[in-house]
Amino acid sequence: MPGVVRLSIDSDLNQVEFIARAVRSLCDNLLGREDAEAVELAVVEAMNNIIKHGYQGRRGEAVDVNVTLTRSEVEVEVVDHATPIPEHIVKGGEPLAFDFDATDVAGLPEGGMGLTLIRMSMDEVDYVSRPGENRLRMVKRIAAR
């Protein structure tokens, strides 16, 4: 049953939903509903970050997604050739993203939540940036059922 599915889209926010739906349906038989939803959110946030920040909204670049399914986990690897995530953000993981004052409406965050949500949604997250290529690897373990 272990298998690898390779998906690729153009760097266009309108196409992220296709990957989201594909990954979601690959997970549906393996993970419970909440875990499958968590994986979908993490994948979408990762792709949005690459397209919005890495490629700065530029279309015509490839974003590749490799989904590896095993008996024990779902691994999603997102590969891009864009500007990498700045190192201080990778290390710090936007730790203060959700530590806001709920009564200060004007000061509420409207962005900068993506990486924190990815970390909260997945069991393992690591990011490797080499010249010309970035790989974000995210793992969700399959709960014993």
Added chain:
Amino acid sequence: MTLNDTAHGDVLVVHVEDSRIDAARAPEFKTAMTERIDRGHVRLVLDLSKVDFVDSSGLGAIVSCLKRIGPRGNLAVAGAKGAVAKLFALTRMDRVFPLHASVDDALKSVAG
């Protein structure tokens, strides 16, 4: 992105008819909501009962609506469930937008 409005006294209920508010749709959603706020609708209920996915860009757009309204009014969220309710909880935005099970419950909380 399709939004339908129903007026309840001075409260405008905005029903989101799409199943997703994501980064691709967030700008259009924000523009449509801002238009309503700038027309003077500052007591709003956002009905998310048909929405099954919101990402942080969609959530950011909802937050920006609340900022636009500011101290003049209020924005309540109704019908958020599953992954949508979970996103509000994960980001702790449920402290800012109490989640109401139904539009009727939300109406009570924003009525002036």
